Amino acid sequence: MKNKKNILIVLLFLSLIAIMSINTATAKTISINDASSYNQTGLSLSKQIQKIIDTATAGDTIKFLGSFYEDLTLTINKKLNIISNSGTIISGSDSSSLKTIFFINGSSASGTTISGFNLDNEDGNGITLNNTKNIKASKNNITAKDSGVSVSKSSNITINNNNITKSDEGISLKDSNNIYVENNKLDNNNEGISLDSTNNVDIKSNNITNNKNGISLKSTKKTNIINNKVYNNKKSGIYSYKTQYTQIKYNNIKNNEETGILAEGILTNLNLTHNNISYNHYGIRLDSIDNSYVTMKTNSIRYNVEGISFGPNYIDNKAKDISSNDISSNTGKDVELRDSSYYDTLEIGPNWYGGANADYLANICPKLKSGMIQFKLKSGGNGVYMGVFTYNGQTMTDLPPIDVLFIVNGEKIWVTTVNGVATVNFGKNFDKNQAGGILNAIAGVERFQLGITYTENINNNNNGKTPVNGGTGNPGNGGLGGLGIGGNGLGTIGIGTGSPGGSNPSSNQLSEGASSSSGSSSAAQSSTQQAKVINIDDGENLFKIEDSQALGILIIGLLLGSIIVGYMLRRDKKPHFKVEK
Numbered sequence: 001m002k003n004k005k006n007i008l009i010v011l012l013f014l015s016l017i018a019i020m021s022i023n024t025a026t027a028k029t030i031s032i033n034d035a036s037s038y039n040q041t042g043l044s045l046s047k048q049i050q051k052i053i054d055t056a057t058a059g060d061t062i063k064f065l066g067s068f069y070e071d072l073t074l075t076i077n078k079k080l081n082i083i084s085n086s087g088t089i090i091s092g093s094d095s096s097s098l099k100t101i102f103f104i105n106g107s108s109a110s111g112t113t114i115s116g117f118n119l120d121n122e123d124g125n126g127i128t129l130n131n132t133k134n135i136k137a138s139k140n141n142i143t144a145k146d147s148g149v150s151v152s153k154s155s156n157i158t159i160n161n162n163n164i165t166k167s168d169e170g171i172s173l174k175d176s177n178n179i180y181v182e183n184n185k186l187d188n189n190n191e192g193i194s195l196d197s198t199n200n201v202d203i204k205s206n207n208i209t210n211n212k213n214g215i216s217l218k219s220t221k222k223t224n225i226i227n228n229k230v231y232n233n234k235k236s237g238i239y240s241y242k243t244q245y246t247q248i249k250y251n252n253i254k255n256n257e258e259t260g261i262l263a264e265g266i267l268t269n270l271n272l273t274h275n276n277i278s279y280n281h282y283g284i285r286l287d288s289i290d291n292s293y294v295t296m297k298t299n300s301i302r303y304n305v306e307g308i309s310f311g312p313n314y315i316d317n318k319a320k321d322i323s324s325n326d327i328s329s330n331t332g333k334d335v336e337l338r339d340s341s342y343y344d345t346l347e348i349g350p351n352w353y354g355g356a357n358a359d360y361l362a363n364i365c366p367k368l369k370s371g372m373i374q375f376k377l378k379s380g381g382n383g384v385y386m387g388v389f390t391y392n393g394q395t396m397t398d399l400p401p402i403d404v405l406f407i408v409n410g411e412k413i414w415v416t417t418v419n420g421v422a423t424v425n426f427g428k429n430f431d432k433n434q435a436g437g438i439l440n441a442i443a444g445v446e447r448f449q450l451g452i453t454y455t456e457n458i459n460n461n462n463n464g465k466t467p468v469n470g471g472t473g474n475p476g477n478g479g480l481g482g483l484g485i486g487g488n489g490l491g492t493i494g495i496g497t498g499s500p501g502g503s504n505p506s507s508n509q510l511s512e513g514a515s516s517s518s519g520s521s522s523a524a525q526s527s528t529q530q531a532k533v534i535n536i537d538d539g540e541n542l543f544k545i546e547d548s549q550a551l552g553i554l555i556i557g558l559l560l561g562s563i564i565v566g567y568m569l570r571r572d573k574k575p576h577f578k579v580e581k
Helices: 002-026 045-055 548-572
Strands: 029-032 061-064 068-072 074-076 081-084 089-092 100-105 113-115 118-121 125-130 133-138 141-144 147-152 155-160 163-165 169-174 177-182 185-187 191-196 199-204 207-209 213-226 229-231 236-249 252-254 259-273 276-278 282-290 294-297 300-302 306-310 320-323 326-328 347-351 369-372 374-381 384-391 403-408 411-416 421-425 438-443 446-451 480-486 489-495 534-536 543-545
Touching: 029 045, 045 068, 045 074, 089 100, 100 118, 118 125, 125 133, 125 141, 141 147, 147 155, 147 163, 163 169, 169 177, 191 207, 207 213, 229 236, 236 252, 252 259, 259 276, 276 282, 282 300, 300 306, 306 326, 374 438, 374 446, 384 403, 384 438, 403 421, 411 421
Parallel strands: 029 061, 061 081, 068 089, 074 100, 081 113, 089 118, 100 125, 113 133, 118 141, 125 147, 133 155, 141 163, 147 169, 155 177, 163 185, 169 191, 177 199, 185 207, 191 213, 199 213, 207 229, 213 236, 229 252, 236 259, 252 276, 259 282, 259 294, 276 300, 282 306, 294 320, 300 326, 320 347, 347 369
Antiparallel strands: 374 384, 384 421, 403 411, 403 438, 438 446, 480 489, 534 543
8 A cells, every 4th residue: 555655656746747848848939030921911910920929828939030020019918038139120009009019918927028129119118017027128229209118017027238218218117016127228218217106126237317317216115226327317316205215325326417316205214325426416405304214324425516405395303314425525515404494403413524624614504513524644654644534533434435635745646545544655664765744635625734754763672662671689590670661562671680589679660762663653553452361360360361362272172171071981981791601
């Protein structure tokens, strides 16, 4: 009985494999020949090709071989791979009620791909997806009166590597979710990418140029706009209205005629970071009525007319963080409150305002309450100099990259900050050769200066510090004299002679010299490692180890010891059997 059951399971498994093989084997490629091949009386070219598509089996590939097909409207309601490897041109039909070239409809079309076409529809869309899922449209060139690609009530859609131009909307997403829009070129459309009541959308690495609005968001949730180039749009680079949980980061948003980013209506849970926003009229315009949990950090907002502007409808919310941005070199105000009803009370975090180390030098609305990030020029010793951006004594490591110009003796060196610090290395002999000179640094609009100093080493063994030698003891077993310690090194060790078991009082003396071996105060060199502490005594701190490496070795040693002891004990307890003859 058991063997019969096993045989039945094996047969069932083999049947499933056979069925899968049959499905794979039946998927075929159907060629659509040149348009001149279809001349059936009474049927248009569109209907003749539609008949071929209707007779295809789910999973088939429909391959267009001709160079041009006119007046087509094709409905896809099964999974098909529709391709052209020759850049086939298809124009849309002006008589079809669907007003699209490819109409992908219903869940039965799930898994369909459209790739490799040049689509031109003067009366509708290029590709329409309706109430479907798992569709991919890629590597197409599309021009359409309405939308290049229109997605409605659909999910899990990928739109990538398309070139969409001269359409009312390049890509239109409505009432949909889980959409991926990547590596497309959207140029000279009314709207580049338009989202309406659509959630969970990734818009990544697209070139969005010369449209009316680059990207428009309306009533959206969980939209990620990442690493796009949004240039030369006639109104806004990015327009946001009633949006939640939006990430806008690592984008270049430039040369948009009105606004780089415009927010109206509800704007909650916005994370706007690491963007370059420049040469717009308004870099960022906030005219939104709900601004809870808005974060704007690490952005470069420069060369606009106004950097950040607060509009008349803006309602402030304390749960916002606008800080660590480079807001500078804007021709109007770096931050403008003129239109806002919060003119006297609005407060934001510390930002870099182009080198203004004093409030009255900052190009911001005088009523704005904002911390001011400072610039300091420091020597690191051995020809290393640093321009450090700080606030309340802390280095602002989350600032965006900022260019700093170092000048000495007419030589100019541009350095870009990393984690809030611009570092230049002139070489180890620089301090000695340029002693008495002045190092200049220009950060933003301000010039900063630091004198170059150098002090010769007194003793190579102690880095320029004068040691204090140990005292002299009485004959006998000598104790060590004092350690002369100065700078970053040790002085000579004075060895005296003394009575057995005696101690030399002078052996505890320390001496600090006037300068380190480099002859200058060094922030970098002063960050020396802390001394390790390992104390074993017979007082209250019987066993004190503050060095983590030593502690780790000790623990490993104890574990190994325990294992060995356990092994020995276990071996000794093994029963011994006596063999009787």
